[in-house]
Amino acid sequence: MRVLSLGADRLALAQRGAWKKLTAEERFWARVEEEASGCWRWTGAKTGRGYGVIAPSGKRLDMAHRFAYKLLVGPIAPGLTIDHLCRNQLCVNPAHLEPVTQAENTARGTSPTAIAARSGFCRNGHSKTVENWEPGHSRCRICNREAVRAAYKTPACCPSGHSYKKFGRLSASGKLRCRVCFPPRR
Secondary structure (H helix, E strand, O other): OEEOOOOOOHHHHHHHOHHHHOOHHHHHHOOEEEOOOOOEEEOOOEOOOOOEEEOOOOOOOEEHHHHHHHHHOOOOOOOOEEEEOOOOOOEOOHHHEEEEOHHHHHHOOOOHHHHHHHHOEOOOOOEOOOOOOOOOOOOOHHHHHHHHHHHHOOOOEOOOOOEHHHHEEEOOOOOEEEOOOOOOOO
């Protein structure tokens, strides 16, 4: 690994208190290392989710990859977020960063929801065709139809396993109740 920095020893800077006197750009480069993959790995502070952070003004934190993009490429348009094309959360190489909408960033992700959305099938294996899928819905029409039927279907037994045919009765509110689990009041 090669350090893309001023060549300053971080420990020496911290001991002398000179770290505070460095500009935000100098502090940024002192915490960047180049990897063989082409990524510039952030070695400074991280968030709980694994993204690098830097305090350019010394007070307010900024994400390290956003700071790198603004420093080396230019401003980020409003409403856009930065996507790591290399899928390395600590990478601050602007060649690996692209401004995209939040929806596009989520769709490119590796979460189970993003993978399922790209698959072309619902969770039960039905194909996502125009006839079978309504935009914005979480279930295909076949799965939705089955869920509605199941909701209206009368169960054969109570949760404890007693048959409603043998032990079933209607309560005063019209619900099917088990006589063993809920004996009638006298």
